[in-house]
Amino acid sequence: xxxxxxxxDFRNLLANLPAADMTAQxxxxxxxxxxxxxxxxxxxxxxxxxxxAAWSGRAPPAVTRPLMAVFAGNHGVVRHGISxxxxxxxxxxxxxxxxxxxxxxxxxxxxxxxLKVFDLALHIPTGDITEDAALDExxxxxxxxxxxxxxxxxxxxxCLGDLxxxxxxxxxxxxxxxxxxxxxxxVGPGSGADAAMQAxxxxxxxxxxxxxxxxxxxxxxxxxxxxxREFAAMAGAILAARMQNIPVLLDGxxxxxxxxxxxxxxxxxxxxxxxxxxxxxxxxxxxxxxxxLRPLLDWGISHGEGAGAALGAGFVKAAALTSSGMAAAVRx
Numbered sequence: 001x002x003x004x005x006x007x008x009d010f011r012n013l014l015a016n017l018p019a020a021d022m023t024a025q026x027x028x029x030x031x032x033x034x035x036x037x038x039x040x041x042x043x044x045x046x047x048x049x050x051x052x053a054a055w056s057g058r059a060p061p062a063v064t065r066p067l068m069a070v071f072a073g074n075h076g077v078v079r080h081g082i083s084x085x086x087x088x089x090x091x092x093x094x095x096x097x098x099x100x101x102x103x104x105x106x107x108x109x110x111x112x113x114x115l116k117v118f119d120l121a122l123h124i125p126t127g128d129i130t131e132d133a134a135l136d137e138x139x140x141x142x143x144x145x146x147x148x149x150x151x152x153x154x155x156x157x158x159c160l161g162d163l164x165x166x167x168x169x170x171x172x173x174x175x176x177x178x179x180x181x182x183x184x185x186x187v188g189p190g191s192g193a194d195a196a197m198q199a200x201x202x203x204x205x206x207x208x209x210x211x212x213x214x215x216x217x218x219x220x221x222x223x224x225x226x227x228x229r230e231f232a233a234m235a236g237a238i239l240a241a242r243m244q245n246i247p248v249l250l251d252g253x254x255x256x257x258x259x260x261x262x263x264x265x266x267x268x269x270x271x272x273x274x275x276x277x278x279x280x281x282x283x284x285x286x287x288x289x290x291x292x293l294r295p296l297l298d299w300g301i302s303h304g305e306g307a308g309a310a311l312g313a314g315f316v317k318a319a320a321l322t323s324s325g326m327a328a329a330v331r332x
Contacts, residue, residue, distance in 0.1 A: 066155065066157040067158055072230060108310055121229065159251065159309035174257040250309065252284070274293070
């Protein structure tokens with residue numbers, strides 16, 4: 001039976017999320033404890049291996065088909081002069097990825113990751129969130145469903161990244177709507193905004209919150225009203241990964257904002273996610289703290305494209321191999 005409203009299927013999924021495999025997690029912890037080393041001496045390597053086991057159901061864990069998925073979207077709100085880059089820069093970045101010349105291509109090669117880049121109707125920017133909803137409910141739900149298809153073909157570690165001129169402002173609007181506060185509390189330099197541009201970004205967020213006031217109680221409504229296509233697609237991908245027992249690495253400010261939407265709908269909805277990288281965007285650290293996410297890396301990466309997540313995947317793969325190799329030695 002089909003649901004009456006486009007978001008109903010997602011609400012049903014969010015209400016019926018698979019739990020972690022605590023037996024697998026405990027087994028990894030036990031294997032590390034039995035290994036010939038000081039207790040807990042491998043620090044976050046042990047924590048990440050246990051997390052990977054819990055959410056994949058494999059102990060010891062393994063990462064053999066990691067995938068980097070990058071979602072690209074454009075935003076109508078860019079017309080307010082909130083980015084030093086032209087809207088065309090999003091499509092140019094997608095083309096550079098397709099040609100193999102982007103930073104993310106090289107990092108994926110270095111860490112043996114698959115790469116998919118999704119052009120989300122770049123020729124049709126979303127609505128200007130200061131005077132309209134970014135998307136209607138049907139369009140937002142369809143984009144979430146499209147994002148869920150990122151795992152089609154199979155993967156055992158999903159890394160999420162984004163491309164989108166102006167999307168640091170949109171991320172700030174999402175987080176302000178979900179966590180409260182004014183635009184100035186959440187905006188930052190993004191791709192190089194000066195002080196005057198950052199003030200415009202803050203004003204845009206405040207205008208969006210005022211325009212949509214009274215309609216921001218439901219997190220999925222927040223997503224469609226003040227979000228964008230790449231945010232909806234990433235939210236769908238995170239949810240699909242959870243339903244299929246696939247751990248997720250989040251990259252950057254935008255991916256964290258997309259995850260925050262699901263967290264607001266169900267606080268356990270992103271338990272299968274780790275934050276790979278903390279960007280210099282001031283609102284990112286604030287959002288990560290609110291969500292209980294501790295980054296694997298803090299190297300000042302604000303490049304986008306999923307660069308931080310792809311680098312973090314190397315760490316996760318190393319943690320899985322450390323766990324499996326030491327487990328084999330223990331059994332031997």
